Amino acid sequence: MKLFITKQNYKIKKILSIIFWLVIWQITSQIIHQEILISSPIHVLNTLLSLILETSFWKTILYSFSRIVAGFLFANLFGILLSILSFRFKTIKILLDPIINLIKSTPVASFVILIILWFGSNNLSIVISFMMVLPIIYTNTLQGILNVDQQLVEMAKVFRIPFFSKFVFIYMHEVLPFYYSGCLIALGLCWKSGVAAELIGIPSGSIGERLYEAKIYLNSADLFAWTFVIILLSMVFEKIYLYFLFILKNRIEDRV
Amino acid sequence: MNIRAVDINKSFGNQIVLSNWNCSIPEKETTCLMGQSGCGKTTFFRILLGLTYPDSGKILGLEKQMISAVFQENRLCKYLNALKNVHLVCRDREISREYLEEVFEKVGLDRNDLIKPVSELSGGMQRRVAIVRALIPESTFVLMDEPFRGLDAENKRRVVECILEFTEGKTLLVSTHDIRDVESLHAKLIMMGS
Numbered sequence: 231m232k233l234f235i236t237k238q239n240y241k242i243k244k245i246l247s248i249i250f251w252l253v254i255w256q257i258t259s260q261i262i263h264q265e266i267l268i269s270s271p272i273h274v275l276n277t278l279l280s281l282i283l284e285t286s287f288w289k290t291i292l293y294s295f296s297r298i299v300a301g302f303l304f305a306n307l308f309g310i311l312l313s314i315l316s317f318r319f320k321t322i323k324i325l326l327d328p329i330i331n332l333i334k335s336t337p338v339a340s341f342v343i344l345i346i347l348w349f350g351s352n353n354l355s356i357v358i359s360f361m362m363v364l365p366i367i368y369t370n371t372l373q374g375i376l377n378v379d380q381q382l383v384e385m386a387k388v389f390r391i392p393f394f395s396k397f398v399f400i401y402m403h404e405v406l407p408f409y410y411s412g413c414l415i416a417l418g419l420c421w422k423s424g425v426a427a428e429l430i431g432i433p434s435g436s437i438g439e440r441l442y443e444a445k446i447y448l449n450s451a452d453l454f455a456w457t458f459v460i461i462l463l464s465m466v467f468e469k470i471y472l473y474f475l476f477i478l479k480n481r482i483e484d485r486v
Numbered sequence: 487m488n489i490r491a492v493d494i495n496k497s498f499g500n501q502i503v504l505s506n507w508n509c510s511i512p513e514k515e516t517t518c519l520m521g522q523s524g525c526g527k528t529t530f531f532r533i534l535l536g537l538t539y540p541d542s543g544k545i546l547g548l549e550k551q552m553i554s555a556v557f558q559e560n561r562l563c564k565y566l567n568a569l570k571n572v573h574l575v576c577r578d579r580e581i582s583r584e585y586l587e588e589v590f591e592k593v594g595l596d597r598n599d600l601i602k603p604v605s606e607l608s609g610g611m612q613r614r615v616a617i618v619r620a621l622i623p624e625s626t627f628v629l630m631d632e633p634f635r636g637l638d639a640e641n642k643r644r645v646v647e648c649i650l651e652f653t654e655g656k657t658l659l660v661s662t663h664d665i666r667d668v669e670s671l672h673a674k675l676i677m678m679g680s
Contacts, residue, residue, distance in 0.1 A: 381559055381563060388555050389574075389575040399566065403563070
């Protein structure tokens with residue numbers, strides 16, 4: 231009962247803090263009183279509601295969402311695969327290390343320009359999202375694999391535990407927390423970098439293009455509305471992806 | 487066929503752990519291995535388990551053995567319960583929950599203990615789970631490295647009874663520091679490092 235009340239209190243406090251900042255925002259916009267500099271939350275909400283009614287709004291979301299998420303998923307696939315190969319073969323790790331470090335330290339803008347030069351801007355956000363997520367997933371997964379308890383690995387060898395069970399109960403269980411924390415960082419980053427790339431490359435029909443238009447026409451209400459949409463998309467995708475991981479883990483463990 | 491260690495040498499850097507070590511472990515019998523700490527018992531166990539290789543010498547008679555073991559550490563999947571830890575090593579063999587509960591009861595673990603993650607069990611309870619895990623799977627050669635560590639007299643008695651019951655007809659090698667274990671396990675004694 232006490233735990234329930236504490237949880238409920240926490241939720242109420244969270245909602246109140248959001249309301250507090252919305253009020254601050256409203257007051258600030260009223261004091262400044264210049265829509266170009268800072269739109270009021272009410273105006274942003276109206277803009278958002280009018281955007282939702284447009285078909286192009288949903289097409290824009292679909293365009294950016296599918297590309298950024300595709301980049302994220304490809305990066306996960308390759309990151310996990312490369313980390314396993316790096317663990318298994320030292321030469322691959324030695325070869326990959328400089329590339330991963332290079333990707334980590336190169337500014338997104340440099341990549342964006344290169345990608346535009348090489349491939350054009352149509353699939354820009356896929357590549358940028360992929361490149362930002364890959365090093366995080368690779369590094370975290372590899373760290374997780376290196377962290378696996380070698381005593382358990384030896385135990386599995388002695389008892390001749392089948393590969394799948396060994397993978398699920400020894401490796402996956404140890405690696406998952408590392409992968410999870412990598413995902414938490416990567417999920418936010420793929421949206422930030424993906425949209426930033428679209429803003430520079432301005433692919434037609436993307437969220438980046440809509441942000442660019444908002445900048446050109448000094449439309450801060452549009453800017454805030456689209457920013458809110460990006461945050462929402464990022465949060466929803468994060469929740470869905472992490473929930474999917476949780477379900478997958480439980481399903482596999484129950485089945486083995 | 488007896489398991490024989492022939493002229494085993496093993497060193498780590500400059501430290502010689504096993505020097506021309508020879509011994510014979512009789513088939514389908516129990517053997518206790520005794521010796522001071524650091525005399526190479528665990529290294530010898532690791533060689534028998536295939537976890538490390540001797541610098542020279544060979545082990546004969548291991549080829550067709552199905553091995554199970556109690557390690558010096560418990561080496562349990564801490565987040566799994568006792569039942570799942572045993573199922574994990576039983577491969578495709580179907581073992582009923584009721585049967586496992588019976589076996590665990592023999593070593594003093596009740597049903598409630600079996601559904602908790604083993605990390606929530608005491609050190610002695612975890613040790614008993616590790617012992618049961620070595621006894622249940624199909625095996626012909628069971629190795630136990632100081633299996634009674636952390637067990638009180640009553641639990642030790644229960645565990646010994648269980649070991650005797652489940653290792654009948656199997657080759658059992660137990661490393662211990664207590665000479666009384668040789669008698670209670672009806673074992674042959676091999677001294678190391680003397």
